[in-house]
Ligand code: FES
């Protein structure tokens with residue numbers, strides 16, 4: 140049986156008709172057309188579907204959309220600031236932290252949670268906290284360099 144719910148995504152409210160077993164990833168991509176959140180393994184193993192819920196990273200492929208009702212959801216579409224790329228997005232481009240780009244939205248959102256929590260994380264902390272985000276192009280070195288470069292931009296916030 141379909142059910143109408145309201146989701147708050149990137150500051151906007153969306154009314155959407157879902158099945159109770161729809162994942163948040165299905166609703167974002169298939170019902171709302173927010174294609175920035177990627178479907179990789181669909182099993183909770185790759186991090187491609189990472190979104191932020193109340194500022195924390197969640198895997199939207201293993202989360203029911205209904206469980207996101209009443210919470211602040213952020214997808215990669217919502218990370219820009221006043222029409223400009225977020226510093227992490229700029230850093231990924233400038234440092235070559237992406238190849239095919241499939242893992243990039245999840246990587247950037249996870250990186251945001253790290254920098255929100257700690258302004259200057261160590262390289263080891265970044266590696267550990269991003270270990271759930273897999274890159275099939277294996278560009279990990281440049282990804283970590285990109286996150287480090289933002290953490291070194293003191294006072295600019297991430
Ligand atoms: S698609 Fe969700 S963890 Fe891989």
Ligand code: FES
Pocket residue numbers: 236237238239240241242243273274275276277278
């Ligand atoms: S850039 Fe291709 S999967 Fe990471």
